[in-house]
Amino acid sequence: MGTINGSIKLRLAHVGKRFDAAGRAATVAVDDFTLDVAQGEFLVIVGPSGCGKTTVLNMLAGLDRPSAGSVTLDGREITRPGPARGVMFQDYALFPWQNVRGNVGFGLKHGPAGAGLASDARARRVQDCIDLVGLNGAEDKYPHQLSGGMRQRVALARLMANEPEVLLMDEPLAALDAQTRLILQDELLRIWGQDRAQSSRRTVVFITHAIDEAVFLADRVAVMTTRPGRLKALIDVPLARPRNDATRASAEFQALSQHIWSLIRDEAYRATVT
Ligand SMILES: Nc1ncnc2c1ncn2[C@@H]1O[C@H](COP(=O)(O)OP(=O)(O)O)[C@@H](O)[C@H]1O
Ligand SMILES: [Mg+2]
Numbered sequence: 461m462g463t464i465n466g467s468i469k470l471r472l473a474h475v476g477k478r479f480d481a482a483g484r485a486a487t488v489a490v491d492d493f494t495l496d497v498a499q500g501e502f503l504v505i506v507g508p509s510g511c512g513k514t515t516v517l518n519m520l521a522g523l524d525r526p527s528a529g530s531v532t533l534d535g536r537e538i539t540r541p542g543p544a545r546g547v548m549f550q551d552y553a554l555f556p557w558q559n560v561r562g563n564v565g566f567g568l569k570h571g572p573a574g575a576g577l578a579s580d581a582r583a584r585r586v587q588d589c590i591d592l593v594g595l596n597g598a599e600d601k602y603p604h605q606l607s608g609g610m611r612q613r614v615a616l617a618r619l620m621a622n623e624p625e626v627l628l629m630d631e632p633l634a635a636l637d638a639q640t641r642l643i644l645q646d647e648l649l650r651i652w653g654q655d656r657a658q659s660s661r662r663t664v665v666f667i668t669h670a671i672d673e674a675v676f677l678a679d680r681v682a683v684m685t686t687r688p689g690r691l692k693a694l695i696d697v698p699l700a701r702p703r704n705d706a707t708r709a710s711a712e713f714q715a716l717s718q719h720i721w722s723l724i725r726d727e728a729y730r731a732t733v734t
Contacts, residue, residue, distance in 0.1 A: 463696060465679075469534065469626065469663040470497040470520060476528030477515050489515040491688035493529070497665060500658035504666045504678035506724065508731035512689025513667045517630050520665060521547045533626065543572045546624030548615050550631040554603040561599045564589055564617045573622035589617040592651055609640040616651065627652075629666045633673065645676055646704065654701045671724065675716045676703060683723050686730045693723050 477490040490512040497503045505513050518524040519531050522541040531538045533545070541547075554563050565586040568574030574582055590599060593613040603611055612632055619627060633641045633648075653661050668674050674681045681695045697716060699707055707713055 464496050464498045464501075466498040466500060466658060468496045469499040469501070470665065471495075471532045471535075472516070472519070472529070473532075474529035475516070475519065475526045475531060477512070477519065477524070478527045488688040490519075490526075491690050493689065493691055495682055495691060495694070497663060498658075498679075499663055500661035502652065502661075502664045502666065502677055502679045503682060504668060504674040504680070505682045505684060506668060506671060506674045506720065507684030507689065507692075508686055508724065508728040509669065510731060511684045511686050511727070513669075513684060514630055516684075516689065517547075517628050517665065517667055520626075521545055521628050523547075543622065544624055545626045545628055546619040546622050548619050548627070548629045548632045550634045554611055554614055554618075556603050559600050559602050560590065560595055560606075560614050560617075561586060563603070563614050564621050567618060567622045571622065573624075585621055589621040592620060593617040594647070607640075608636050609644060612636065612644060613647070616648070620651065625662060627662055627664045627666075629664065631667050631669070634668065634670075641670075641673070642708075645673060649677065649701075649703060654703065671717050671720050672708070675699070675713055675720065676708060681720060683720060684727075686727045692727065695720060695723075 472493055472495045475490060475493040479487045479489060493516065505516065507513055515524065519526050520538065522538045522545065525539070555566060558566065565582060568577060568582050568585065590596060593616050595610065595613050595617065598606070598610065606614065633644050636644065652664060666677060675697055678697045681697060682691055683693045683695065684690065685692045695716070699712060
């Protein structure tokens with residue numbers, strides 16, 4: 461189980477992370493965590509609240525450094541954020557004073573991703589990404605005028621506009637209502653290019669605590685233990701792509717969800733009592 465297909469894009473090797481606090485015992489957030497992610501793979505990490513998921517993602521993003529082990533992209537140590545990796549969080553993180561167009565184009569205008577792009581090429585890419593996420597017609601709206609689902613579409617468009625090789629997504633759908641979540645799961649797979657060849661897809665590391673979401677999206681699901689976060693299991697999800705509502709209704713989907721729940725149940729219980 462947990463077999464890797466293709467070349468390795470991201471590698472976490474024996475990664476540990478401890479947070480030292482003055483006058484208190486250190487928190488070991490992540491311990492001896494080893495995981496390879498293949499080029500073009502959609503890897504989902506699940507685990508109970510506080511198990512270290514965000515800590516792992518922050519180290520992949522280069523926002524935080526491991527206390528032990530190594531984190532690499534294409535074999536090179538990750539030491540800081542870089543344009544090859546784009547990050548998306550649960551809480552929209554949009555600029556309230558910028559409209560949709562301004563938010564989507566922000567990284568291109570101010571970050572390394574847009575360096576060397578002429579302003580008309582930049583404008584075209586921004587519009588393409590707005591169209592891609594279905595926000596055509598909402599270009600001049602401001603974040604406070606948008607629903608939660610639309611805001612996350614803006615965040616997704618901004619992420620895609622920078623054309624990162626790797627998408628790092630920390631519970632991006634967790635704040636949305638159940639129906640909106642299902643729709644955005646479908647949209648995410650479409651935008652990722654689920655009907656394209658693996659070699660032409662972007663590599664995704666997606667965090668969620670929702671098991672159905674993990675199974676629907678993933679090529680493989682990494683299950684983490686309660687703190688300190690370790691890798692408990694790696695589950696292959698051999699469901700055919702493109703995936704859709706019929707996938708969610710299938711017996712195979714239900715069986716995989718049940719299996720992952722059985723792995724996570726004890727961890728989730730421990731997380732509620734410790
Ligand atoms: N900057 C920090 N300082 C101290 N402790 C932290 C810090 N960030 C996270 N932790 C602790 O590390 C553990 C894992 O946190 P986190 O990675 O956010 O978990 P998850 O995303 O799975 O809910 C938690 O116990 C949390 O309190
Ligand atoms: Mg988290």
